[in-house]
Amino acid sequence: MNVRSHRVLAVVSLIAALSAGCQNQASTTGSQGATAANAQGEANKALVQSFMEQLAQGDTTKVDSMVAETFVEHQMLPGMMPGRAGLKAMIAGFHTSFPDLKTTVHDISADGDKVWMYSSMSGTMKGDFMGMKPTGKSFDVEAFDLVQIADGKFVEHWGTMDAMAMMGQLGAAPPAAGKGAKAKK
Numbered sequence: 001m002n003v004r005s006h007r008v009l010a011v012v013s014l015i016a017a018l019s020a021g022c023q024n025q026a027s028t029t030g031s032q033g034a035t036a037a038n039a040q041g042e043a044n045k046a047l048v049q050s051f052m053e054q055l056a057q058g059d060t061t062k063v064d065s066m067v068a069e070t071f072v073e074h075q076m077l078p079g080m081m082p083g084r085a086g087l088k089a090m091i092a093g094f095h096t097s098f099p100d101l102k103t104t105v106h107d108i109s110a111d112g113d114k115v116w117m118y119s120s121m122s123g124t125m126k127g128d129f130m131g132m133k134p135t136g137k138s139f140d141v142e143a144f145d146l147v148q149i150a151d152g153k154f155v156e157h158w159g160t161m162d163a164m165a166m167m168g169q170l171g172a173a174p175p176a177a178g179k180g181a182k183a184k185k
Contacts, residue, residue: 103109
């Protein structure tokens, strides 16, 4: 090999070594960031699961510590007030209407500041609910929720549940096809 070939080889080797070092540093930094993000995601999932337990128990005492003052609910029930006050009223109302209310989290996942949850909710109507008198009938419906969390508090919530199936099971609407078609007595 001549001198020029050695220089080219040396430059290429230097570039390769620097690139490998940069990739190794980025990999280490990336894994540290992923570990921190994973820890935050786990904390956010735990917060959502704790909230679901509070919901099932009808406990509104921790809403202020779990939900931001600026909380936005995108799944407003008819007549529901916005913010934490509306959330507290909804929890208390559900628990009064369905004292045996049960929530089951089937799957939960977090990515950064967002938590996705697939769950089901069931209960027996023993109190007034949305203007309906108690029917003594039970419901069991599935739900999907997305919660955005900032500084350890809920800031936004989007959700959907099979409300027609619920109303059908409670006797307030024709039964829906599928899972909701079976009204419990």
